[in-house]
Amino acid sequence: MIDVSKRIMEIEESPTMAVMAKAAALRAEGRDIVGFTVGEPDFDTPENIKEAAIRAIKDGKTKYTPVGGIPELKDAIIKKFERDNFVCYKRSEVTVSCGGKHSLYNLFQAILNPGDEVIVPGPYWVSYPPMVSLAGGTPVIIQTEDVTGFKLTPEIFSEYITSKTKAIILNSPSNPSGAAYSRDELRDLTEIALNNNILIISDEIYEKLVYDDFKFSSVASISPRVKENSVIVNGVSKAYAMTGWRIGYTAGPAHIIKAMEKLQGQSTSNPTSVSQWAAIEALAGPQESVNAMLQEFSVRRKAMVDGLNAIDGVYSIMPEGAFYAFPNVARHFGKSYEGKEIKDGSDIAGFLLDSVELAVVPGIAFGSFGHLRLSYACSLETIEEGLKRMEKAFSLLK
Numbered sequence: 001m002i003d004v005s006k007r008i009m010e011i012e013e014s015p016t017m018a019v020m021a022k023a024a025a026l027r028a029e030g031r032d033i034v035g036f037t038v039g040e041p042d043f044d045t046p047e048n049i050k051e052a053a054i055r056a057i058k059d060g061k062t063k064y065t066p067v068g069g070i071p072e073l074k075d076a077i078i079k080k081f082e083r084d085n086f087v088c089y090k091r092s093e094v095t096v097s098c099g100g101k102h103s104l105y106n107l108f109q110a111i112l113n114p115g116d117e118v119i120v121p122g123p124y125w126v127s128y129p130p131m132v133s134l135a136g137g138t139p140v141i142i143q144t145e146d147v148t149g150f151k152l153t154p155e156i157f158s159e160y161i162t163s164k165t166k167a168i169i170l171n172s173p174s175n176p177s178g179a180a181y182s183r184d185e186l187r188d189l190t191e192i193a194l195n196n197n198i199l200i201i202s203d204e205i206y207e208k209l210v211y212d213d214f215k216f217s218s219v220a221s222i223s224p225r226v227k228e229n230s231v232i233v234n235g236v237s238k239a240y241a242m243t244g245w246r247i248g249y250t251a252g253p254a255h256i257i258k259a260m261e262k263l264q265g266q267s268t269s270n271p272t273s274v275s276q277w278a279a280i281e282a283l284a285g286p287q288e289s290v291n292a293m294l295q296e297f298s299v300r301r302k303a304m305v306d307g308l309n310a311i312d313g314v315y316s317i318m319p320e321g322a323f324y325a326f327p328n329v330a331r332h333f334g335k336s337y338e339g340k341e342i343k344d345g346s347d348i349a350g351f352l353l354d355s356v357e358l359a360v361v362p363g364i365a366f367g368s369f370g371h372l373r374l375s376y377a378c379s380l381e382t383i384e385e386g387l388k389r390m391e392k393a394f395s396l397l398k
Contacts, residue, residue: 069096178319
């Protein structure tokens with residue numbers, strides 16, 4: 001038997017995908033599983049976007065396209081940056097890939113050499129560290145806490161910089177915590193990055209999903225110098241309920257974009273042609289569907305967080321963005337259920353699934369020992385039922 005490569009053996013399966021698969025398998029067995037695991041909107045893709053895809057099919061726009069995306073989509077992305085973020089890019093500074101994850105993978109492969117360090121504030125999206133490692137880099141995790149709103153401070157950032165630091169990843173709003181950086185906070189962090197010649201990688205996939213009076217700022221809008229030293233990754237999956245369409249995009253220095261397209265030309269080649277035409281409509285067409293979805297998420301967010309904080313031994317901050325709550329459940333560690341001790345968040349997640357058929361993702365998947373990630377991209381009725389089950393489950397611990 002031929003062995004698989006060592007680099008593949010060293011990475012783990014996506015924890016979020018594993019939990020979702022287990023929950024789906026239990027449902028297939030007839031179990032009444034309530035799930036807070038799914039990281040995608042439960043809304044349908046808006047009709048105008050679907051119609052744009054249908055027109056593209058009927059018009060025969062189903063052939064290969066340029067590797068980095070059709071010019072029309074690049075132009076729509078450029079206009080989006082100008083309209084929403086007050087930043088100007090050229091076509092040579094924009095590329096399109098098969099989803100935000102693909103964009104990030106290409107980026108790390110394009111910029112990292114063996115031994116390069118990438119600072120990853122935690123809690124982090126599960127795929128950041130493996131993607132850095134696969135590119136030969138070393139992820140340097142900086143764990144943040146509830147007391148700082150899960151945000152990296154300039155002082156802590158400075159402590160972790162070494163001669164090998166190549167880049168820092170900022171994810172605002174964040175998956176899993178929902179934390180988002182203000183413009184002033186971004187200015188402080190990017191100043192340190194500039195002073196140390198560190199590339200700023202900003203994952204802005206949840207840009208449109210911010211609540212109350214929070215004002216989103218793209219890293220590239222902080223200053224011309226920051227723009228020149230940053231790479232922005234975004235996509236249409238979250239804001240437009242287009243997770244399955246697989247369109248992500250990257251904006252940054254032309255030489256980095258060129259390197260990413262060179263790699264993509266030897267891997268997937270172009271993103272799906274029809275999805276590109278749909279993405280143009282998403283970015284350039286009416287935006288009412290985004291606002292409607294955001295209003296619903298806002299109601300769910302309050303219900304989720306208020307409900308969590310009403311459960312004994314559970315604490316959750318109110319997230320500024322995305323559609324996740326990240327409650328601290330560490331007060332239940334050391335308790336037991338049917339003779340089995342609860343030692344960490346993974347035990348909590350297993351306990352909730354077994355005792356009350358509630359599926360959640362343990363925080364350790366995101367680098368946080370004492371938390372759970374709960375998605376409120378589900379109906380209000382599902383949220384209410386799931387919270388009832390959680391409260392019941394925790395009352396069983398002794």
